[in-house]
Amino acid sequence: xxxxxxxxxxxxxxQMAAPLLWVTLGEIISERSGxxxxxAEGTMLLGxxxxxxxxxxxxxxxxxxxxxxxxGAIVGLVMSVLYIWRxxxxxxxxxxxxxxxxxxxxxxxxxxxxxxxxxNAPTLTVPLLSDIPFIGTALFSQNATVYLAILAxxxxxxLIRRTRWGLRLRAAGEQPSxxxxxxxxxxxxxxxxLITGTCLAGxxxxxxxxxxxxxxxxxxxxxGTGFIALGVVIxxxxxxxxxxxxxxxxxxxxxxxxxxxxxxxxxxVPNDVWLAVPYIVAIVAVAAARSTRFAPTVGVPWSRH
Amino acid sequence: xxDRLRRRVLPVVGxxxxxxxxxxxxxAVFGANPTATAIALWNGVVGSPFTxxxxxxxxxxxxxxxxxxxxxxxxxLWNVGAEGQLYAGAIGSVSVALTMGSGxxxxxxxxxxxAGIASGAVWGLVPGILRTxxxxxEMIVSLLMNFLALLAANxxxxxxxxxxxxQSTRTVTPNAQLPVLWTAGSVNLGVIFTILVVIAIGVxxxxxxxxxxxxxxxxNARAARLAGFGDRSTSIATFAIAGGVxxxxxxxxxxxxxxxxxxxxxxxxxxxxxxxxxxAGLRPIFxxxxxxxxxALSVGxxxxxxxxxxPKDLGSVLVAVLxxxxxxxxxxxIRQRGAAA
Numbered sequence: 001x002x003x004x005x006x007x008x009x010x011x012x013x014x015q016m017a018a019p020l021l022w023v024t025l026g027e028i029i030s031e032r033s034g035x036x037x038x039x040a041e042g043t044m045l046l047g048x049x050x051x052x053x054x055x056x057x058x059x060x061x062x063x064x065x066x067x068x069x070x071x072g073a074i075v076g077l078v079m080s081v082l083y084i085w086r087x088x089x090x091x092x093x094x095x096x097x098x099x100x101x102x103x104x105x106x107x108x109x110x111x112x113x114x115x116x117x118x119x120n121a122p123t124l125t126v127p128l129l130s131d132i133p134f135i136g137t138a139l140f141s142q143n144a145t146v147y148l149a150i151l152a153x154x155x156x157x158x159l160i161r162r163t164r165w166g167l168r169l170r171a172a173g174e175q176p177s178x179x180x181x182x183x184x185x186x187x188x189x190x191x192x193x194l195i196t197g198t199c200l201a202g203x204x205x206x207x208x209x210x211x212x213x214x215x216x217x218x219x220x221x222x223x224g225t226g227f228i229a230l231g232v233v234i235x236x237x238x239x240x241x242x243x244x245x246x247x248x249x250x251x252x253x254x255x256x257x258x259x260x261x262x263x264x265x266x267x268x269v270p271n272d273v274w275l276a277v278p279y280i281v282a283i284v285a286v287a288a289a290r291s292t293r294f295a296p297t298v299g300v301p302w303s304r305h
Numbered sequence: 306x307x308d309r310l311r312r313r314v315l316p317v318v319g320x321x322x323x324x325x326x327x328x329x330x331x332x333a334v335f336g337a338n339p340t341a342t343a344i345a346l347w348n349g350v351v352g353s354p355f356t357x358x359x360x361x362x363x364x365x366x367x368x369x370x371x372x373x374x375x376x377x378x379x380x381x382l383w384n385v386g387a388e389g390q391l392y393a394g395a396i397g398s399v400s401v402a403l404t405m406g407s408g409x410x411x412x413x414x415x416x417x418x419x420a421g422i423a424s425g426a427v428w429g430l431v432p433g434i435l436r437t438x439x440x441x442x443e444m445i446v447s448l449l450m451n452f453l454a455l456l457a458a459n460x461x462x463x464x465x466x467x468x469x470x471x472q473s474t475r476t477v478t479p480n481a482q483l484p485v486l487w488t489a490g491s492v493n494l495g496v497i498f499t500i501l502v503v504i505a506i507g508v509x510x511x512x513x514x515x516x517x518x519x520x521x522x523x524x525n526a527r528a529a530r531l532a533g534f535g536d537r538s539t540s541i542a543t544f545a546i547a548g549g550v551x552x553x554x555x556x557x558x559x560x561x562x563x564x565x566x567x568x569x570x571x572x573x574x575x576x577x578x579x580x581x582x583x584x585a586g587l588r589p590i591f592x593x594x595x596x597x598x599x600x601a602l603s604v605g606x607x608x609x610x611x612x613x614x615x616p617k618d619l620g621s622v623l624v625a626v627l628x629x630x631x632x633x634x635x636x637x638x639i640r641q642r643g644a645a646a
């Protein structure tokens with residue numbers, strides 16, 4: 001167990017945590033507004049596909065990430081028509097969005113791919129701070145989508161707690177009839193919450209691509225990150241700051257898949273076990289958060305009657 | 306009659322037109338001719354006895370995963386883990402079949418089918434028990450269990466019973482596989498299992514005390530509890546049944562269709578089963594025509610690659626778009642729940 005091994009482990013931890021954090025923050029916003037987005041996984045996958053496709057056609061990482069966000073916005077728009085305006089069941093709708101995303105991205109990547117070589121987003125290294133032992137490289141030598149994810153957690157916290165939009169968002173989720181009495185359209189607030197959420201899920205997919213080794217797309221590359229996010233949201237009790245800490249723990253669990261062999265006693269555990277650990281921990285976490293409940297209005301389409 | 310026509314028939318026609326338009330647009334995006342694609346899809350289903358047999362076989366698997374979604378749905382519980390339960394069943398039955406090896410074929414077959422049902426049920430019990438005992442969201446837990454089943458299947462394929470390719474397990478000896486009923490279409494005994502399960506579940510939900518408890522829990526959990534129906538045991542039982550039925554689907558796939566477990570051997574059958582159950586209006590009797598329809602769609606889309614150069618993954622896109630459109634125009638309705646998860 002060396003300093004170098006720990007440093008690499010922490011770098012990967014933060015890299016693994018960032019996409020999960022984006023999609024978790026998106027899910028928090030959406031659930032706070034009263035919409036349960038089971039389709040976060042599929043949205044993330046579509047965002048990743050759009051980003052990788054854009055990169056393959058020679059787009060810069062920034063433009064590619066914007067493509068991921070854009071696809072997230074389109075998915076959010078479609079979902080809001082279904083869930084909020086057509087009152088379609090959100091769990092069934094979400095399952096179908098995920099099924100669509102899995103088939104669509106795999107098929108599209110097979111037929112439409114540019115020739116540009118996959119590139120990673122450039123790593124931005126902060127001078128001096130990145131020289132701090134252990135955490136220096138992990139925290140101060142990452143790409144922009146990772147830094148932004150860490151900054152986004154307190155930003156989303158402030159947005160929900162301190163702004164008028166945030167107040168309306170929470171009202172739409174917890175007491176929609178009060179919001180309606182105040183003359184604010186519950187449906188519009190929920191639409192804005194859901195679309196913001198899916199944009200962040202799309203960005204999570206983009207983040208996954210630009211932090212990956214190849215900068216390309218792999219079928220089903222999100223591998224349940226969006227579902228783990230559903231669990232993290234419950235564990236973090238819809239609090240973005242707690243979500244930041246929780247996703248770092250999951251990032252560490254995922255990083256062990258790549259780095260466990262560098263740590264003496266851990267190297268005896270077969271890799272298949274490390275692959276399973278994040279899902280097991282997510283299941284245990286959902287079960288252990290026993291007193292945590294969705295607000296009764298979350299997932300139920302609003303109507304005045 | 307005209308009123309009934311306007312309210313019941315027009316939305317269905319409208320939905321189908323809308324679905325066809327959306328799907329045609331999507332196929333055009335992929336650079337294929339929608340008409341040629343539709344013809345290829347049709348030929349892919351009825352083109353030969355083999356494709357007809359395939360449709361029947363896949364429909365029987367989809368009917369089972371649909372039942373797996375349907376039973377908990379009736380009690381307003383969300384089992385979106387049929388995919389994982391199917392894999393668990395496949396693991397259980399292939400493991401027993403390969404371990405018993407060259408023993409008497411019929412005994413091996415019976416044991417491995419039962420092992421498939423049992424392992425699926427165990428997989429289904431996890432979300433069921435976590436839900437009833439700790440109040441965990443059965444929806445999220447069952448979703449996450451899918452990934453664990455996939456990893457477990459991968460472990461069995463690569464470590465426990467690998468064949469030379471590394472992509473699948475060894476093949477079960479032919480005399481321990483499900484007997485073939487119709488050779489030209491290679492339809493096996495699994496079809497009979499499916500029909501029996503659908504009838505049994507239909508009778509159980511429709512006319513037994515337990516079925517009444519399940520339906521009562523779905524309509525009004527509080528009233529059901531006050532009326533003396535064990536809320537917890539009912540919930541747990543629905544998940545055990547759901548898992549067992551999906552596990553049977555996995556057993557049918559490994560013991561009949563392929564004879565082995567391979568990576569990605571379920572083409573999202575667990576999730577398409579949810580669509581089958583919804584289109585069937587959550588009524589067991591309608592599961593069979595609904596499963597035949599989606600089975601045809603799945604089998605037909607396999608031929609698209611050769612016929613019009615479309616990737617076969619488009620099959621799940623067709624299913625998803627169709628169901629989303631049907632949901633959007635309220636042809637498929639689901640009772641609103643009081644609270645999420």
